[in-house]
Amino acid sequence: MRKRNIQIIVRLNHEEQQHLAQQVNKTGLSQEAFIRALISGYVPKELPPLDYHSMIKELHAIGNNLNQLAAKANATGHIDKTVFQYEANRLRKAVLDIQTAVTLPERRDSNGNHCNMGYKRPP
Structure with missing residues (x-):
């Protein structure tokens, strides 16, 4: 398993932090896993x-x-x-x-819109 030893600090205002927390809670992922999925171009789905x-x-x-x-x-x-x-x-x-x-998560296209890319899961 790879190590993640690079830390990035992101500053959010109160509303942004609340919105992020709400989105993360809907998926059941950790905040870090949620953000990594977004960076990889995936939008995690809500818990079933x-x-x-x-x-x-x-x-x-x-x-x-x-x-x-x-x-x-x-x-x-x-x-x-x-x-x-x-x-x-x-x-x-x-x-x-x-x-x-x-x-399954949905893949974002180059414009940031959601599109179904089959069964590939985020890394």
């Missing part, structure tokens, strides 16, 4: 809602149930594999979309 993890857990449970149903149906020959695979893929994509939308 409290029920986010339970929603993801529920979606995974549904996926597991689909797999069990598929195995049973495959043994009895009473399911359309193509339709089931399509639905299973939709479920996987939904889980990934929720995770992406809620947890």
Whole structure:
């Protein structure tokens, strides 16, 4: 792990400090990690809602149930594999979309505007 031994002092007025503290608190990061992400061109996302993890857990449970149903149906020959695979893929994509939308930081473009740059996380 790299050492961070260079200290930079930044002076803020009261309003700027309060705004920074509010933004940092929304992300759950330390103030230092928040600022490093911004310097790297990323805007950290807010913490997901409290029920986010339970929603993801529920979606995974549904996926597991689909797999069990598929195995049973495959043994009895009473399911359309193509339709089931399509639905299973939709479920996987939904889980990934929720995770992406809620947890991954967004990249800023050269103008400082937010843009989605895929799955690359800040350094």
